[in-house]
Amino acid sequence: MTNTSAFNAPLELAADAVLVVIDVQQGFEDHEYWGERDNPGAEQRIGELIEVWQATGRPVVTVQHRSASGPLTPGTPGYELKPVAAAVTPDLHVTKTVNSAFYGTPDLDAWLRARGASQLVTVGIMTNVCNETTARMGGNLGYDVIFPIDAMHTFAMAGPDGELIPAAELSRATAAALHTMRFAKVVTTEAVLAAAARPVTVG
Template identity: 75%
Template sequence: MTNTDAFDAPLTLDSDAVLLLIDVQQGFEDQDFWGPRDNPDAEQRIAELITAWQATGRPIVTVQHASRVGPLVEGTPGYRLKDLAAALTPDLHVTKTVNSAFYGTPDLHAWLQERGARQLVVTGIMTNVCNETTTRMAGNLGYDAIFPTDAMHTFDMTGPDGVTVPAAELARATATTLHAMRFAKVVTTETVLRAAKA
């Protein structure tokens, strides 16, 4: 967990703060497979962050998930990145088969350590799965994780009791846990954009 004083301070961004675009892939458009989602403006907020990072020359990392089943199987149309991510020439591209971007190829942690980067701005899909897992691990590894909740989305999910929890409630629970337990600074895209221009 981060230092409390630093956690509660206004957001500032390092000149080498890394924008991490997690699993911005075509397969997440398959509503028949995933069900209802929250935050229809997520892709627009992600695009705004990409524009800000490109304007300031900060590094961008794309992450791509390869599933064994479902819409994200490597080699299928769903595996492809969405246009806003596919158009990029990232500083690093990580492929993974599990929830955390830190367990992918190439090694994200090693790359960050080589650069001396300490800040990660986490965006993408899904809020309470790969984004949350990656952010928790970033906090455990000592990174300053920043979590703009409106630059990501998730889907409704059904629990072991058979009750379906709406995507927005799942996203709120993730934001609450990451904030309360000091895994990340939970903010809005606008807050990040202001800090990027400062």
């Protein structure tokens, strides 16, 4: 397969591109539970994108994960959104109990199609779990998915052999899979912000 750099590719951002802010919840601050994370600047990058989306009038969707136990359990402080996401008045708020934001309430796909939206920018937590699953499903559903890899983070995870895989390595693997198999355009936040500053296109 041809290996081209998505970071250097021109990026066009639609006038109605939807920012999907996935699971930016307080419970992910429990590092004793989750372990080592990567990309400590993720929340700042998420905030920069939210600010531009609000300034340009583009729609924002927030997503919140409901776990049966653990740090993301409803009714606990960990379930609540972090300040960067809580400050948003979203156009749609989705709650879910699985990895994909497309399997939540209200139905994200139905809402997007009703608006005629075709381009998504996914950010949030975790890179290789809910973000990646949402991006893959979005690509399969025919959406143009943009994946600013520095506006998200994940945690180290043990493989089936018990070896701990660093968070940064998991993020790189996610970026490679999404890019090579064309599920999404893997880019930087800087590229998205630059595209947002240019004259917008429709659809």
